[in-house]
Amino acid sequence: MTAQHQPQVQELLAALPAVTQAQLRALHDQLADSADARGLLDVAYRTIDTPVGTLLLAATGKGLVRVAYDTEGHEKVLATLAARLSPRILNAPRRLDAAAREIEEYFAGLRRAFDLPLDFSLSTGFRRTVLSHLSDIAYGHTASYAAVATAAGSPGAVRAVGTACATNPLPVVVPCHRVVRSDGSFGGYLGGPAAKQALLALEAA
Amino acid sequence: MKGKQPFEVVVADHGAAVLRVCRAVLGPGDADDAWSETFLAALKAYPELPDDANVEAWLVTIAHRKAIDVTRAAARRAVPVAEVPESPAIQREDGRDLDLSAALTALPRKQREAVAYHYLAGLPYSAVAAVIGGSTDAARRSAADGIAALRKTCAGAALPEGETR
Numbered sequence: 001m002t003a004q005h006q007p008q009v010q011e012l013l014a015a016l017p018a019v020t021q022a023q024l025r026a027l028h029d030q031l032a033d034s035a036d037a038r039g040l041l042d043v044a045y046r047t048i049d050t051p052v053g054t055l056l057l058a059a060t061g062k063g064l065v066r067v068a069y070d071t072e073g074h075e076k077v078l079a080t081l082a083a084r085l086s087p088r089i090l091n092a093p094r095r096l097d098a099a100a101r102e103i104e105e106y107f108a109g110l111r112r113a114f115d116l117p118l119d120f121s122l123s124t125g126f127r128r129t130v131l132s133h134l135s136d137i138a139y140g141h142t143a144s145y146a147a148v149a150t151a152a153g154s155p156g157a158v159r160a161v162g163t164a165c166a167t168n169p170l171p172v173v174v175p176c177h178r179v180v181r182s183d184g185s186f187g188g189y190l191g192g193p194a195a196k197q198a199l200l201a202l203e204a205a
Numbered sequence: 206m207k208g209k210q211p212f213e214v215v216v217a218d219h220g221a222a223v224l225r226v227c228r229a230v231l232g233p234g235d236a237d238d239a240w241s242e243t244f245l246a247a248l249k250a251y252p253e254l255p256d257d258a259n260v261e262a263w264l265v266t267i268a269h270r271k272a273i274d275v276t277r278a279a280a281r282r283a284v285p286v287a288e289v290p291e292s293p294a295i296q297r298e299d300g301r302d303l304d305l306s307a308a309l310t311a312l313p314r315k316q317r318e319a320v321a322y323h324y325l326a327g328l329p330y331s332a333v334a335a336v337i338g339g340s341t342d343a344a345r346r347s348a349a350d351g352i353a354a355l356r357k358t359c360a361g362a363a364l365p366e367g368e369t370r
Contacts, residue, residue, distance in 0.1 A: 009324055009352055010324070012305075012352070012355060012356060012359065013305075013320075013324055013325065015305040015359070016225065016228070016229070016305055016306055016309070017228070017233070017306055019221045019224050019225055023224070024220050024221060024224065027220065027224070027237060027240055027241060027244075028216055028220065030241060031216065031241055031244050031245065031248075034241065034245055035245060035248055038245070040245065040248050040249050041248075043211075045213075078211045078213070079208075079210065079211065081211070082208065082209055082210060082211045083208045083209075086252060087208075087209040087210065087211055087212055087251055087252055088212055088248055088251060088252065089211035089212055089213055090211075090212055090213050090216070090248075091213050
């Protein structure tokens with residue numbers, strides 16, 4: 001087919017019924033359900049609007065595996081999940097119904113602890129040990145990086161605790177926002193200082 | 206980052222083209238099922254797909270096989286009828302406009318596959334030939350014959366009753 005013919009053919013075929021976004025969405029959602037039912041959906045995700053911005057939630061069959069702030073770049077986070085866990089990833093909200101509900105309750109001030117299966121496979125070694133101790137810091141309380149290092153069994157590893165918090169794959173749910181500097185100042189936060197302040201203010205109310 | 210994109214991106218990028226292809230090859234009735242079967246099979250095989258593979262050609266290859274499955278299943282279900290019903294290809298929706306999708310579905314299988322894979326999915330003729338079998342030239346001829354037939358039906362439809370060109 002020559003270049004002159006091509007536009008005419010496209011014009012001819014333009015008379016075919018259009019594929020609408022609604023049709024594609026329905027097919028996509030059906031695909032997500034079938035894939036989940038057949039065990040082919042390795043990572044399901046959705047987004048949720050919160051007072052600290054839009055959060056990305058992702059879950060494997062084992063549990064919630066990632067919570068990501070807008071500032072982390074949701075596309076980049078999904079690409080990382082594809083590389084580190086599996087590229088069988090679909091926007092499939094159903095698997096995240098419980099997580100979304102609990103996070104909404106948390107931001108509404110109706111929930112003080114999360115009761116969700118968690119998948120820590122994105123964290124290894126000492127970082128994982130640190131994360132497992134963060135849930136010991138109760139709602140509305142804070143602990144210093146040094147105190148968390150001691151609790152994790154390595155009193156000298158204050159900087160490593162900072163790194164573990166900064167790379168927490170499950171912020172909000174695993175409360176790294178409750179870890180502050182020994183002088184009482186907030187310290188850094190992967191969702192930005194404003195988000196950390198907002199979470200601590202919510203829990204202090 | 207190098208490596209494979211999340212499958213969600215594959216569906217977003219190619220979902221519409223694959224649906225157009227399924228409709229063209231099977232008609233609108235079976236297209237949704239073929240689309241779903243295609244993407245389920247693709248999702249299953251996706252981790253093993255080489256990173257540098259042409260995703261569109263890969264999806265069309267799967268859709269082609271699924272369309273054959275759907276056609277065979279339909280043939281098994283079909284009950285022979287005494288009278289062959291009038292072809293929907295020559296029925297007009299509003300007296301003047303011809304239903305192009307019906308005309309497309311009425312083309313010989315090779316022709317509509319070649320038209321769908323080249324013009325709707327955008328595969329080069331060499332890739333079309335790899336999917337449907339035969340040579341690149343044969344694929345080009347099938348697509349050209351198919352387009353010529355569609356043009357003829359549409360030209361006929363655009364003219365008032367009784368007139369010919």
